[in-house]
Amino acid sequence: MSSMKIECVLRENCRCGESPVWEEASNSLLFVDIPAKKVCWWDSLSKQVQRVTMDAPVSSVALRQSGGYVATVGTKFCALNWEDQSAVVLATVDKEKKNNRFNDGKVDPAGRYFAGTMAEETAPAVLERRQGSLYSLFPDHHVEKYFDQVDISNGLDWSMDHKIFYYIDSLSYSVDAFDYDLQTGKISNRRSVYKLEKEEQIPDGMCIDVEGKLWVACYNGGRVIRLDPETGKRLQTVKLPVDKTTSCCFGGKDYSEMYVTCARDGLDSKGLLQQPEAGGIFKITGLGVKGIPPYPYTG
Numbered sequence: 313m314s315s316m317k318i319e320c321v322l323r324e325n326c327r328c329g330e331s332p333v334w335e336e337a338s339n340s341l342l343f344v345d346i347p348a349k350k351v352c353w354w355d356s357l358s359k360q361v362q363r364v365t366m367d368a369p370v371s372s373v374a375l376r377q378s379g380g381y382v383a384t385v386g387t388k389f390c391a392l393n394w395e396d397q398s399a400v401v402l403a404t405v406d407k408e409k410k411n412n413r414f415n416d417g418k419v420d421p422a423g424r425y426f427a428g429t430m431a432e433e434t435a436p437a438v439l440e441r442r443q444g445s446l447y448s449l450f451p452d453h454h455v456e457k458y459f460d461q462v463d464i465s466n467g468l469d470w471s472m473d474h475k476i477f478y479y480i481d482s483l484s485y486s487v488d489a490f491d492y493d494l495q496t497g498k499i500s501n502r503r504s505v506y507k508l509e510k511e512e513q514i515p516d517g518m519c520i521d522v523e524g525k526l527w528v529a530c531y532n533g534g535r536v537i538r539l540d541p542e543t544g545k546r547l548q549t550v551k552l553p554v555d556k557t558t559s560c561c562f563g564g565k566d567y568s569e570m571y572v573t574c575a576r577d578g579l580d581s582k583g584l585l586q587q588p589e590a591g592g593i594f595k596i597t598g599l600g601v602k603g604i605p606p607y608p609y610t611g
């Protein structure tokens with residue numbers, strides 16, 4: 313029996329920390345602070361952080377096979393060169409929707425970068441609804457659109473056999489599944505695999521573990537929950553000392569640790585006093601299950 317430990321490893325004071333991604337080659341964690349327009353890189357050995365500021369809200373970051381990273385910045389898919397801090401636009405979406413921005417994104421097992429959009433919020437989870445869409449950037453830089461009418465495009469991941477795509481539109485309070493065709497990148501047959509309970513609040517980012525179970529960060533719920541998408545049952549709840557948990561990923565040695573991001577925005581002064589680690593990076597050890605390496609964008 314492993315004993316679980318939760319610690320804040322970095323007090324970054326993110327306004328809205330998101331998109332944690334483990335970079336095994338450097339033993340580091342990448343993440344973003346969306347409204348602060350920052351991509352951050354935390355070296356888990358030296359504990360040092362490097363930050364790159366973009367010219368628009370940056371909502372997700374991913375590894376790139378040819379070096380550097382890719383990120384969703386405003387409504388653009390961009391390639392990032394970390395050394396000279398430059399960004400090159402690979403594609404733009406939602407050109408006619410001036411108030412939209414990308415939100416969560418992740419690379420599929422074939423190297424396509426999936427990310428969805430939303431209207432900009434006036435306060436957390438307060439926004440014009442049904443303005444978002446889900447897209448993916450193929451390795452040849454063309455973009456495909458899957459569907460629109462999305463409120464807050466959020467967590468996404470793929471099953472271990474790559475035959476299912478899991479997706480969260482936060483304000484549906486549901487974790488959905490689609491059949492996935494890895495060859496073509498097409499999705500079909502949408503269904504719900506889990507409906508959040510009231511106290512779990514808003515489903516946000518998510519990741520899968522080696523047993524094919526889903527870990528969902530619950531915004532305002534101060535927790536990550538482990539779900540069995542086959543039975544629709546919640547298997548485990550891990551509470552954190554911050555309410556606005558936004559996303560999670562596995563990392564560290566053999567992907568045996570979980571990293572969780574969270575937000576400060578939306579907390580009042582009392583909340584900030586009670587949750588001084590809000591906006592920090594949390595590490596959970598002793599979960600007893602491992603994750604899988606992130607897929608790099610192959611374009």
Ligand SMILES: O=C(O)[C@H](O)[C@@H](O)[C@H](O)[C@H](O)CO
Nearest residue numbers: 330436437482514516531558
């Ligand atoms: O992190 C995100 O995905 C959003 O951009 C955030 O603003 C919040 O999580 C959202 O408001 C809760 O649903």
Ligand SMILES: [Zn+2]
Nearest residue numbers: 416466516517
């Ligand atoms: Zn999110």
